[in-house]
Amino acid sequence: MIIRENTINSKRIYEGRMISLRVDTVELPDKKYSTREIVEHPGAAVVVPMTDDGKIIMVKQFRKAVEDSLLEVPAGKLDKGENPAICAHRELQEETGYVSANMQYLFSFYSSPGFSNEIMHLFIATDLTQGEAHPDEDEYIEIVSYELGQLIEMIFQGKIKDSKSIIAIFAASQYLGHNHLGQQ
Amino acid sequence: MIIRENTINSKRIYEGRMISLRVDTVELPDKKYSTREIVEHPGAAVVVPMTDDGKIIMVKQFRKAVEDSLLEVPAGKLDKGENPAICAHRELQEETGYVSANMQYLFSFYSSPGFSNEIMHLFIATDLTQGEAHPDEDEYIEIVSYELGQLIEMIFQGKIKDSKSIIAIFAASQYLGHNHLGQQ
Numbered sequence: 001m002i003i004r005e006n007t008i009n010s011k012r013i014y015e016g017r018m019i020s021l022r023v024d025t026v027e028l029p030d031k032k033y034s035t036r037e038i039v040e041h042p043g044a045a046v047v048v049p050m051t052d053d054g055k056i057i058m059v060k061q062f063r064k065a066v067e068d069s070l071l072e073v074p075a076g077k078l079d080k081g082e083n084p085a086i087c088a089h090r091e092l093q094e095e096t097g098y099v100s101a102n103m104q105y106l107f108s109f110y111s112s113p114g115f116s117n118e119i120m121h122l123f124i125a126t127d128l129t130q131g132e133a134h135p136d137e138d139e140y141i142e143i144v145s146y147e148l149g150q151l152i153e154m155i156f157q158g159k160i161k162d163s164k165s166i167i168a169i170f171a172a173s174q175y176l177g178h179n180h181l182g183q184q
Numbered sequence: 185m186i187i188r189e190n191t192i193n194s195k196r197i198y199e200g201r202m203i204s205l206r207v208d209t210v211e212l213p214d215k216k217y218s219t220r221e222i223v224e225h226p227g228a229a230v231v232v233p234m235t236d237d238g239k240i241i242m243v244k245q246f247r248k249a250v251e252d253s254l255l256e257v258p259a260g261k262l263d264k265g266e267n268p269a270i271c272a273h274r275e276l277q278e279e280t281g282y283v284s285a286n287m288q289y290l291f292s293f294y295s296s297p298g299f300s301n302e303i304m305h306l307f308i309a310t311d312l313t314q315g316e317a318h319p320d321e322d323e324y325i326e327i328v329s330y331e332l333g334q335l336i337e338m339i340f341q342g343k344i345k346d347s348k349s350i351i352a353i354f355a356a357s358q359y360l361g362h363n364h365l366g367q368q
Contacts (some may be wrong), residue, residue: 003245003246003253003324004246005246005248013197013198013205014197014198014205016207016221017219017221018221018298018299019221019223019299021197021198021205021223023200024248026248028322028324029324032321032322034322035201036248036249037200037201037202037203038248038249039203039205039223039249039299039300041299061187062187062188062189063294063297063298064189064208064210064220064222065220065222065223065294065297065298065299065300065301066294066297066301066303067188068297069187070294070297106340107339107340107341107342108342108345109344109345109346109347109350110247110249110250110254110345110346110347111295111296111347112295112296112300112302112347113247113249113250113252113254113345113346114202114247114249115202115203115223115225115249116223116249116296116300117249117250118296119250120347137216138212138216138218140187140212140213152358155291155355156290156291156355156358156359157291158291158292160293161292161293161294161297162293162294162297163293163294163295163296163304163347163348163351164347166293166351166354167347167350167351167354170350170351170354170355170358171339171340171350171354174336174340174354175340
C-alpha cells in the first residue's frame with residue numbers, strides 16, 4: 001500500500017540565511033488532517049578525506065545549536081544548483097586546504113527526514129595534496145587527523161556526536177574493507 | 185583554543201508541535217557578529233530490533249518533508265523529561281508490536297548540529313517477543329525485516345536514506361562483530 005499525504009495548505013513561517021520553515025496541513029488516508037513542520041535546507045556535500053597513510057582528516061568547530069565543539073568530517077552546503085561533487089571539492093579545500101585527485105561518490109542520505117528535507121551527498125577523497133585552508137569568515141576550524149579504527153572506537157565512546165561524520169566513518173570503513181584499498 | 189559563541193540576542197520565531205525555531209545573534213572571536221538559525225527538538229530514541237534469527241525489524245513510513253516513503257528503524261521523540269531507554273521500549277512496541285527483554289544503549293548523536301539541537305539515543309534491542317503494534321493516530325507504518333548484511337548493501341545502493349537508520353545499521357554490525365553475538 002502506497003501512502004501519500006496530500007498538501008491541503010502550506011504556510012511559510014520563516015525565510016532564513018541557511019534554512020527556511022513552512023507548516024503544511026496534510027490529508028491522511030483516513031481523510032483526517034494533520035500538520036507537518038518542515039525545515040527546508042539546500043542540501044550538503046560531506047567528504048571523508050583519507051591520506052595515503054590511512055588517516056582521516058577531521059575538523060573541529062563550535063556548533064551553536066548544541067553549544068559544543070564537535071569533531072566532524074569536512075562538509076558544507078550546496079550553492080543553488082551546484083553539483084555535489086564540485087561542492088565536495090570546494091568544501092574540502094576551504095576547510096582543510098587539501099585537494100583530492102580522486103573524489104568517489106558513495107551514497108546520499110537525509111539528516112532528519114521527520115522534519116527536514118536536508119539531503120547529504122557522501123564522498124570519499126583520496127590522493128590528497130596539502131594546500132592552504134580558506135574557511136568562511138564566520139567559521140573557526142581546527143584540523144585534526146585520526147586512524148579509521150580509532151574513529152570507530154571514538155563513536156562508541158560518544159566522542160564523535162555528529163551524525164554525518166558517524167555515517168562517513170562507518171561507510172569509509174565498510175567501503176575500504178570491501179575494496180581492500182586500506183591494505184596497501 | 186576553545187571557541188565559544190556568546191549569545192547577544194535571541195529571537196523566538198516559531199513554537200510548534202514537534203519543533204521550534206529561534207534565531208540567535210552571536211559574537212565571534214574577532215568581535216564580529218553573525219546569526220545562527222536553530223531548530224529546537226526534544227530529542228529521540230532510536231532502536232535496532234534484532235530477532236533471534238539475526239533479522240532487523242524495519243518500519244516503512246511516508247515522510248512529508250522529503251515526499252517519500254522511507255525504510256527506517258523504529259524511533260520516536262522523547263516526552264518531556266522522559267528517560268531515553270523508556271522511550272526506546274515504548275516506540276519499539278508502538279511501532280512494531282515487539283517487546284524487548286534486552287535493550288542495550290550504544291551511543292548518542294546529533295542529527296544535524298549545524299542548525300538543530302536534536303539528539304538521538306541509539307539502542308539495540310534483542311530477546312524480542314511479538315505483540316500488537318499501536319502506532320500514533322497520524323502514523324501509517326508498514327513493518328518489514330531484513331538480514332543485517334542485506335541492509336548494509338541497501339545503504340550503498342541508496343535504498344536506505346534515513347541517517348539515524350544508517351547509523352543504527354552500521355553500529356549494530358560493528359557491535360555484533362565485536363561481541364560475536366551474531367555468531368550463534
